[in-house]
Amino acid sequence: MDNGASSYRRFLEGDKESIINIVSEYNNGLVLFLSSITGDICLAEELAEDVFCGLLLDKPRFGGKSSFKTWLYSIARYKALQMMKKAKWTADIPVDEMYTLTDEADIEREHIRNEQKIAVHRAMKRIASDYSQVLYLTYFEGFNNTETAKIMKKNNRQIENLLYRAKSALRAELEKEGFVYEEL
Numbered sequence: 001m002d003n004g005a006s007s008y009r010r011f012l013e014g015d016k017e018s019i020i021n022i023v024s025e026y027n028n029g030l031v032l033f034l035s036s037i038t039g040d041i042c043l044a045e046e047l048a049e050d051v052f053c054g055l056l057l058d059k060p061r062f063g064g065k066s067s068f069k070t071w072l073y074s075i076a077r078y079k080a081l082q083m084m085k086k087a088k089w090t091a092d093i094p095v096d097e098m099y100t101l102t103d104e105a106d107i108e109r110e111h112i113r114n115e116q117k118i119a120v121h122r123a124m125k126r127i128a129s130d131y132s133q134v135l136y137l138t139y140f141e142g143f144n145n146t147e148t149a150k151i152m153k154k155n156n157r158q159i160e161n162l163l164y165r166a167k168s169a170l171r172a173e174l175e176k177e178g179f180v181y182e183e184l
Contacts, residue, residue, distance in 0.1 A: 004068030012059060023052050026069065029141055030076055036136040037080040039125060047083065051076045070147040073137070077151055116179070123173035131166035138163060 004025060010018040027048055034044035051072065054060065062071055124132040130152070137148045149159045 004072065005062060005064065008055070008062055008068060011055075019052070019056055022055065022072075026072055027052070030073065033073060033133075033136055033141060034076055034080050036124065036132050037077065037129065038084065043083075044080075047076065047080050050079060054079075066147060066150050070143065070150050073141075073143075074151045074153075077133075119174060119177055119179045120170070123170050123177070126173050127166065127169040130162055131169050134159060134162045135166045135170060 004022055007018040007021040007025075011022070030048045030051065031041070031044045034047045035041045038044050038047070054075070060075070062068060066074075124135065133152060134148060137143045137151060138145070143151065145156050145159045145163075149156050152159065152162075154162070
């Protein structure tokens with residue numbers, strides 16, 4: 001059992017403090033993932049809060065068929081897609097507003113890294129939603145293909161195909177800006 005699953009089990013058994021462990025461990029990654037779906041960091045934060053409130057109030061059953069993180073992200077993705085269907089709403093937030101320079105000694109290197117991140121995030125917003133989701137889950141969150149497949153409700157072969165097409169689409173978008181991202 002992973003840490004999230006044991007914390008959730010303790011919460012269900014009455015340890016109210018263990019929900020704090022779950023929120024602190026998964027909140028940041030969940031917000032970023034939800035942001036890749038909604039395109040709005042504020043909305044992503046609200047959705048993440050809804051997911052955690054759902055755990056707190058509804059106490060859904062965790063069957064253990066996947067990791068706790070996979071289960072949690074699946075719930076979050078479902079909530080985000082339901083909200084998007086109801087609202088039929090998308091928004092663009094300039095990614096450059098989310099980054100700041102912090103280390104004055106390495107300001108040039110940090111600036112280059114930030115520009116690369118901005119270029120990648122901008123390019124990810126221009127590719128298909130499924131593409132950005134599969135890239136985010138696999139490369140930024142570290143899920144393997146099986147876990148990503150469970151979250152996205154697809155099979156492993158579909159995830160492999162999506163990853164291939166997503167990397168190609170992202171590479172093409174980056175090249176349009178004259179930027180070549182070395183890790184693709």
